[in-house]
Amino acid sequence: MREQRDSGALFRLVHEAMKRAGIDTDPIFRRLGVNEDYLQRENLRTPHGAQVLFWRVVEDVTGDPDIGLHLGWHVPTYKGQVLEYLFLSSPTFGEGLKRAISYQRLLTDAADLDLYEGDDECYVVLNAAAEEVRQIGHFSECFVQGVLAFFNSVTDNRFEPTAVHFEHQRQHGQDRVERILGCPVSFDQRDTRVYFRSDVLDDPSPHHEPGLLALHERFASEQVAELEKQDIVGEVERLVAEQLDSGEVTLDSVAVRLGMKPRTLRTRLTEANTSFNQVVSQFRYRLACRLLAATDESIDEIVYLTGFSEPSTFYRAFKRWSGMTPIEYRRQSTEEERAMDSASA
Numbered sequence: 001m002r003e004q005r006d007s008g009a010l011f012r013l014v015h016e017a018m019k020r021a022g023i024d025t026d027p028i029f030r031r032l033g034v035n036e037d038y039l040q041r042e043n044l045r046t047p048h049g050a051q052v053l054f055w056r057v058v059e060d061v062t063g064d065p066d067i068g069l070h071l072g073w074h075v076p077t078y079k080g081q082v083l084e085y086l087f088l089s090s091p092t093f094g095e096g097l098k099r100a101i102s103y104q105r106l107l108t109d110a111a112d113l114d115l116y117e118g119d120d121e122c123y124v125v126l127n128a129a130a131e132e133v134r135q136i137g138h139f140s141e142c143f144v145q146g147v148l149a150f151f152n153s154v155t156d157n158r159f160e161p162t163a164v165h166f167e168h169q170r171q172h173g174q175d176r177v178e179r180i181l182g183c184p185v186s187f188d189q190r191d192t193r194v195y196f197r198s199d200v201l202d203d204p205s206p207h208h209e210p211g212l213l214a215l216h217e218r219f220a221s222e223q224v225a226e227l228e229k230q231d232i233v234g235e236v237e238r239l240v241a242e243q244l245d246s247g248e249v250t251l252d253s254v255a256v257r258l259g260m261k262p263r264t265l266r267t268r269l270t271e272a273n274t275s276f277n278q279v280v281s282q283f284r285y286r287l288a289c290r291l292l293a294a295t296d297e298s299i300d301e302i303v304y305l306t307g308f309s310e311p312s313t314f315y316r317a318f319k320r321w322s323g324m325t326p327i328e329y330r331r332q333s334t335e336e337e338r339a340m341d342s343a344s345a
Contacts, residue, residue: 005234006051006108008044009081013146015039017074023062027336031057033289043230043273047237048108048133055138057294068138069177072145077153082106082220087154087205089213094201096154097124103220105227112191121162122201123193137168140192141177147194148181155203161196165189232268236279244284244307251276280307285321288314292326293333299326 015036018025029035032054038044059067078084083106087096097115104113112127126140126147133139144164151159161183170177170187178185183195239257243249254276255265269275284306291302300311308314318326 005045012039013075016076017071020074028061030333031294033286051133051139055136068142072142075146078150085216088207089209089216091208093155093203122198123195125191125193127191135168140166161194163195165193167192229272233272237283240280240283245305292330
């Protein structure tokens, strides 16, 4: 079964929102075990389950229980991607929306995005596939605001939601959510939906161009094909995570779990512009950073959890990855956390 993953565009948009909101992102990245360079990686796809960890860390670091709602206000409009081009070059908003949904994997393959049409009113379902992600109000409230901003952009501000339903629960502040979204809002619903008038589907696009539409559809198909090549990286990372502390992580053992020959796995990773050693090394580095910054695990335990046989080997590898020793990295993380606590006191 293919691991559900999100386009790096999702995290890049939220990262930009955090910068616009004046949030220091360094402590957040440190606890996640990544940096800004990681977000800019070409063809970045992150495990959908990482959304849970990400939003927990952001709430913990900022101390804001409504951080998703507040960041949604700062999320920049999703631009410069093939999904936007499909919308703009389609004859109408409705046709653009249907095309975008058919290529939704370019944004995420871990969500149930669909359009339901009625005579007077339509709605789009925006549910994450994973139950634990659907119940994170931060993700849903931020994501819905991003979708509304995008719909406004491609319709020259003609799109207006008539109602929004959220699957997650909210104990207070519903009136504030309604003011921000500009429509009635309900929580603890069957799924997350954005309702709007049916006649919006017929809104013509001023940028419709049949020749460009054909070009954009071809480009979208090529990008989906490229993602299929990248799927193997996610599968290898998942198996590395399962086997890392056993010390038995080899290309051969992972190939067996995937039901393919080692040579085939090596070839498929090469087609995805990486190698088995690179995948393992990058995964170890992210895991080590996260454990050092966000837990009290001893160095010896982290050596074991990251699959190293000797502390000296781990120290050398971490120094090569980060430019500092594990102790220095942990000390810096602790100092940043204390500084934030002092600032908020």
